[in-house]
Amino acid sequence: KYQLSDRVNAIQPSPTLAVSQKAAELKAAGHDVIGLGVGEPDFDTPEFVKVAAKAAIDAGHTKYTAVDGIPQLKQAVINKFKRDNGLDYELSEILISAGGKHSIFNLLSAWLNPGDEVLIPAPYWVSYPDMSLLVGAVPKFIEAGIEQRYKITASQLDQAITDKTRLLFLNSPSNPTGTAYTKAELEALADVLRKHPQVLIATDDMYEHILWSDESFHNIAMVAPDLKDRIVVLSGVSKAYAMTGWRIGYAAGPKPLIAAMKKIQSQSTSNPASISQYAALAALEGDQSIMTTMVNAFKERHDYLVDALNKIPGMKCIAGDGTFYTFANIDSLINAKGASSDVELCEMLLNEAKVALVPGSAFGAPGHCRFSFACSLDTLKEAVRRISEFASKEN
Ligand code: PLP
DSSP, X not given: OOOXXXXXXXXXXXXXXXXXXXXXXXXXXXXXXXXXXXXXXXXXXXXXXXXXXXXHHHTTOOSOOOTTOOHHHHHHHXXXXXXXXXXXXXGGGEEEESXXXXXXXXXXXXXXXXXXXXXXXXXXXXXXXXXXHHTTOEEEEEEOXXXXXXXXXXXXXXXXXXXXXXXXXXXXXXXXXXXXXXXXXXXXXXXXXXXXXXXXXXXXXXXXXXXXXXXXXXXXXXXXXXXXGGEEEEEESTTTTTOGGGOOEEEEOOHHHHHHHHHHHHTTTOSXXXXXXHHHHHHHHSOTTHHHHHHHHHHHHHXXXXXXXXXXXXXXXXXXXXXXXXXXXXXXXXXXXXXXSHHHHXXXXXXXXXXXXXXXXXXXXXXXXXXXXXXXHHHHHHHHHHHHHHHHSOO
């Protein structure tokens, strides 16, 4: 009766949101489930951000704004890029959207034609392939396993680029692996990309600030300034300032591309919520040290979790450089439990150990699962206790 579009039939609902929903349903039914599937900080939005949002309402900032965002926020984004990344942008090179996801969707809609190839290093953030499919493009994966810290090499990139490649995604530090590309690794990728001028580079810097590696943050625009006119930097306030619900993301890139993305936004969502824009303005211009508390807590949990998981028979994970995720290889545990896949093992963990995790298949890396440590250390300890018990139990 309802003959839906080929477009929507080509994609799946977000698997990470589906896990959170299943865990919530079990909880509502009275089960004591620990949800480690979530992709958002457990911290509250900073007080000064909330105050700014309330003040925006009282000041009457409750109407449409410019499609591409209020100029003050765009200027704050420009200042952020200068301050944190040494990158220079003009107002016409910035677009504010309703979350980082929306920025990415605008980019894909503005840049890709049906049949164009999008290179996606795997493990990847769940939405890149499905968003590419939604606009008719063809996702192509470059696989990077645990032995290469889940990062692609320059020679892999070189081999993967074809005449049809129009876009490469980079996401560092990465959701789901937590690893970040070094400056030298990005330079090597840039050397390859110089040979292929048809390829646009989307650097998703959503976790820029949640980083504890020895090296400070770098993206490809910072290490290869000559490629800047082929790079779109995508980011937002969701993770850095614990503002997932406010829905503000932003993109910086070449003027014609940003103008095209703005045109799409003007015919789809119009401006992102006015009140959220004032909140994001406060976040970007306010005291940046609020991030330190969060990052320190994430690092402490990360250190505990990586160590504890490596002690569980059948699990193996490497220390990450940032984010609030760790990605464990569970091939041996899948075998030991007689499960057919990571998906089945995650179902067993949910039903038997009452711990919700996202299977690696959702990120293009079967044989793994993702742990989010956006929860208290005590919660993590209890989750580890349950998983250890499950792993060491006779089948
Ligand atoms: N990019 C990555 C790598 C993410 O992990 C996320 C959120 O999970 C996003 C983008 C989207 O963020 P937002 O909630 O602002 O849409």
